[in-house]
Amino acid sequence: MAVDKTVAQPAPDAAPGTGAMPSAEAVFAWWTDRPAAFGELMSGVLAQTEALMRRQADFVGELSRCKQISDVASVQTRFVQDAWSEAGRDAQAAFAKLRGAFLPTSET
DSSP: OOOOTTSOOOOOOSSTTTTOOOOHHHHHHHHHTOHHHHHHHHHHHHHHHHHHHHHHHHHHHHHHTOOSHHHHHHHHHHHHHHHHHHHHHHHHHHHHHHHHHHSOOOOO
16 A cells, blocks of 8 residues: 655654654655655755855854944844844744644644
């Protein structure tokens, strides 16, 4: 019987009910059955990497224009604060996407 790859399937489990980690081979086989979901996930990772690199480039450019050490401290502080808040939002979005793509949904 063929597996419907359009429906989210649970990840392989090495020992059901024990919480044991599946083998690397089982995880790889599970991923290869979902090329569209894997491609979408990697596309998101690359897009996020691009956005982070652009933010860092803007930060370095802003640092290069600083004339005073107090300006450097201000730019650095703002960058770190923004990076932390954006990282939290990005992680939430990524986990939501993973959950939607790979965990079966319950309909009531």
